[in-house]
Amino acid sequence: MSGEPLLRVTDLVVEFSTEQGVVRAVDRVSFEVRPNETLGIVGESGCGKTVTGLAIMGLIPSPPGRIAAGSITFQGRELAGLPESEMRAIRGRDIAMVFQEPMTALNPVFTVGNQMIDVLRRYRGLTRRQARPAAIELLAKVGIPAADQRIDEYPHQLSGGMRQRVVIAMALSCDPKLIVADEPTTALDVTTQAQVLEQIVKLQQEFQMAMILVTHDLGVVAETCHRAIVMYCGRIAEKAEIEPLFAHPRHPYTVGLLGSIPRVGEGEKQDLAVIPGIVPDLLHLPPGCRFADRCSSRQARCDEALPELDGGEDSRSRVACYFPY
Amino acid sequence: MELLQYTIRKLLAGIPLILGVTFVSFLLMVYFGPDQTYQLIGKNPTPEQIAEVRAQLGYDKPFVVRYADYLRELGTLDFGFSDSTGEKVSVLLGRTIPVSLALITPGFILGNLVALMLALIAAHHRSGWVDKMIMGLSVVGMSISFLIVVIAFQIVFSSSYGLGLFPVRGWNVHSPGDYFAYVAVPTMATVFVALGYNTRFYRSVIVEELTRDHVRTARAFGVPPARLLYRNVLKNCMIPIITRIVFSIPLIVISGALIIETYFGIPGVGKVTFEAITSGDQPVLKAVVGLTALLFVLAQLVTDILYRAVDPRVSLK
Structure with a gap:
C-alpha cells in the first residue's frame, strides 16, 4: 500500500449533548484512505461507525452533535470546521454518500428522474434536456433494467434493491473521488445484497474511486475491502489489512466477532459462539478498556487505563489491547 | 374516469353525514329553538x-313530516320564504353569500400565505433567534x-383618533376602490388572528419533515438549504397543510364571517345566520345548516383529490 492518502482522519472526536450529559460517540479515531482503496469500518450498532461517516460528510446533526476535536483532511484540505457553504461544494461533488435506508432515503413525492436530474444539473451544469439521457445512462450502469421507463417512476414503485441502486447512481453522477457507503446493503434481502455489493465494487473500479464501507457484516468486509478498522464504543479496537485481520485477528473483540459468524457443515452441530455481556453505556464508560467487561483475557491492568493502538503507521496490523492474541 | 368514479362515490358517502347533521340540527331547532309565533302575533x-299563526308557520305538523319537508327542500335547494322578512331564502342567500366571500377571501388567502412564508423562515432558522422571535410573536397573536x-x-x-384611513363600518361597495376601503381593516384583523395559529402549525409540520432521511440525502448531494426547503420539503408537507386549509373553509364561511360581519356591520351570510338564530327564522336556518354540511362533504372530496395531486403514493380507491 503506497501513495498519498486521499482522506486523513486524525484524532477525531464527535460529541452529542443529551439531557443526561455529553456522549462521546467517536473518541480519538484516526485512519486514512488512499486513492482507489476500500476501507471497511466494522462494529455493532452504536459503536460510532455511522457517526464517523457522517462527520466526514459534515452531516452530523448539529445541535446536538459536533466535531469536538481532531481533523479531517481531504486532498490536503481541512474539512472539520469548514463553513456549511464550502462543505456543500464538496459534498456530492468530491465525496458522495450512500445511505443505509433505501426505503426512506429518496424523496417519496418526486420521481427518480426528477431527483437525479436535479443532482446532475447542479454538478455537471447540464440542462434539463441533457441531464435526462445522462440519468438514464447512469441507471442502466447500476443495473436497473428498462432504465428509460424506471426514470419516470416514484420511489415507492421500486423495490429496495432498485432504490439503493438509484442512490448509488446518484452518488456516481458527480464522479466523486470518495464514496462513503453506510451499510448500503443491510436493509436488502440476501440475494439482492450480493448483487448490489458486486455492482458497487465493479463501479468503484470503473470510476476509480476510493470507498469507505461502513458495515456490521464481516463477510462484506472480507469480500470488498483492502483494509478495515474494527470499532467498539467509539474507539478503534483493531486496524489492519484484510488478510491479517481475518487470518490472525488480534483484539479479543475481533476474535469474538469472527467467532460469532455461523459456519455450516464443519463437523458437529454446535451452539453459536456469542460475546457475553452487553455494550457499556456511553454515558458511564469505565476508565480502562471499554471491552474489559466482556473480555476473557481481562487482567488488572485492563481496568486502569485505556489501551492505545500499538505499532507504527506502517504496520499491517495494529491493535488497542494490552494482551492481544 | 377514476376521478369521476371517486367523486361520485365520495358524494354518496357524504349523504349519511348530511342526514345526520340536518337531523340533529333540526331536532334542536324544533324542540329547543326560539319560536316565531309570539313575534308575529299581537x-x-x-x-x-x-293556532292560526302556528299553522301558517307549519309548526302544527308532526316532526317527521316537517323533517321530510326539510329533506325535500334540501334536495331542490328551495327553502321557501324567510319567516321574519318574507324574502325568498334563495334570494336572501344569493345576495349575502357573495358579500361574505368577498369579505373573507383576501384575509383567508393572505393569512395562509404569509403564515406559510413565516413558517418557512422560522423552520430555516430553527432554534435560532429569528425562529424564536417569530414563534414568540405567534403566541402573542x-x-x-x-x-x-x-x-x-x-x-x-378607521377612527378620527387614529389614522382615519378607512370606513369603520358598513358595506357600500360600487367600485374596486370602495371594495378595498371596506375590506382592508377586516382583512388585517383576520390575518393578524389567523397568523399565529397557522404559523405555528406550518412550522411544526416543516420541522418534522426536515428530520426525514430524504432530507439528509438531499443535503449529502449538496442541495442548498433554502432550495431544500421550498423545493424538496414543501411538497412533502402539503398533505397536513392542505387538510388544514380546506377544512377551515366551511368554518370560516359561517363562524368567521359571523363575527367580522357583526362588528363591521356588513350584510353578509354570517349576519343573516346570526339574526335567524336569535329570532328562530327556521327556513333560513335550515338552508344555512344544510349548505354547511354540504360544504364539509365537498371540502373532504377536494382534500382527497388534492392529496393525490401532491403525493403519488395516495390512490383514489
Whole structure:
C-alpha cells in the first residue's frame, strides 16, 4: 500500500449533548484512505461507525452533535470546521454518500428522474434536456433494467434493491473521488445484497474511486475491502489489512466477532459462539478498556487505563489491547 | 374516469353525514329553538289566533313530516320564504353569500400565505433567534382576543383618533376602490388572528419533515438549504397543510364571517345566520345548516383529490 492518502482522519472526536450529559460517540479515531482503496469500518450498532461517516460528510446533526476535536483532511484540505457553504461544494461533488435506508432515503413525492436530474444539473451544469439521457445512462450502469421507463417512476414503485441502486447512481453522477457507503446493503434481502455489493465494487473500479464501507457484516468486509478498522464504543479496537485481520485477528473483540459468524457443515452441530455481556453505556464508560467487561483475557491492568493502538503507521496490523492474541 | 368514479362515490358517502347533521340540527331547532309565533302575533292573542299563526308557520305538523319537508327542500335547494322578512331564502342567500366571500377571501388567502412564508423562515432558522422571535410573536397573536383586535384596528386605522384611513363600518361597495376601503381593516384583523395559529402549525409540520432521511440525502448531494426547503420539503408537507386549509373553509364561511360581519356591520351570510338564530327564522336556518354540511362533504372530496395531486403514493380507491 503506497501513495498519498486521499482522506486523513486524525484524532477525531464527535460529541452529542443529551439531557443526561455529553456522549462521546467517536473518541480519538484516526485512519486514512488512499486513492482507489476500500476501507471497511466494522462494529455493532452504536459503536460510532455511522457517526464517523457522517462527520466526514459534515452531516452530523448539529445541535446536538459536533466535531469536538481532531481533523479531517481531504486532498490536503481541512474539512472539520469548514463553513456549511464550502462543505456543500464538496459534498456530492468530491465525496458522495450512500445511505443505509433505501426505503426512506429518496424523496417519496418526486420521481427518480426528477431527483437525479436535479443532482446532475447542479454538478455537471447540464440542462434539463441533457441531464435526462445522462440519468438514464447512469441507471442502466447500476443495473436497473428498462432504465428509460424506471426514470419516470416514484420511489415507492421500486423495490429496495432498485432504490439503493438509484442512490448509488446518484452518488456516481458527480464522479466523486470518495464514496462513503453506510451499510448500503443491510436493509436488502440476501440475494439482492450480493448483487448490489458486486455492482458497487465493479463501479468503484470503473470510476476509480476510493470507498469507505461502513458495515456490521464481516463477510462484506472480507469480500470488498483492502483494509478495515474494527470499532467498539467509539474507539478503534483493531486496524489492519484484510488478510491479517481475518487470518490472525488480534483484539479479543475481533476474535469474538469472527467467532460469532455461523459456519455450516464443519463437523458437529454446535451452539453459536456469542460475546457475553452487553455494550457499556456511553454515558458511564469505565476508565480502562471499554471491552474489559466482556473480555476473557481481562487482567488488572485492563481496568486502569485505556489501551492505545500499538505499532507504527506502517504496520499491517495494529491493535488497542494490552494482551492481544 | 377514476376521478369521476371517486367523486361520485365520495358524494354518496357524504349523504349519511348530511342526514345526520340536518337531523340533529333540526331536532334542536324544533324542540329547543326560539319560536316565531309570539313575534308575529299581537298582544293578548286568543288560542285560535295562536293556532292560526302556528299553522301558517307549519309548526302544527308532526316532526317527521316537517323533517321530510326539510329533506325535500334540501334536495331542490328551495327553502321557501324567510319567516321574519318574507324574502325568498334563495334570494336572501344569493345576495349575502357573495358579500361574505368577498369579505373573507383576501384575509383567508393572505393569512395562509404569509403564515406559510413565516413558517418557512422560522423552520430555516430553527432554534435560532429569528425562529424564536417569530414563534414568540405567534403566541402573542394567538393570545389576543379577536374582539380586541377588531376594536383596536378600527380605532387605529378607521377612527378620527387614529389614522382615519378607512370606513369603520358598513358595506357600500360600487367600485374596486370602495371594495378595498371596506375590506382592508377586516382583512388585517383576520390575518393578524389567523397568523399565529397557522404559523405555528406550518412550522411544526416543516420541522418534522426536515428530520426525514430524504432530507439528509438531499443535503449529502449538496442541495442548498433554502432550495431544500421550498423545493424538496414543501411538497412533502402539503398533505397536513392542505387538510388544514380546506377544512377551515366551511368554518370560516359561517363562524368567521359571523363575527367580522357583526362588528363591521356588513350584510353578509354570517349576519343573516346570526339574526335567524336569535329570532328562530327556521327556513333560513335550515338552508344555512344544510349548505354547511354540504360544504364539509365537498371540502373532504377536494382534500382527497388534492392529496393525490401532491403525493403519488395516495390512490383514489
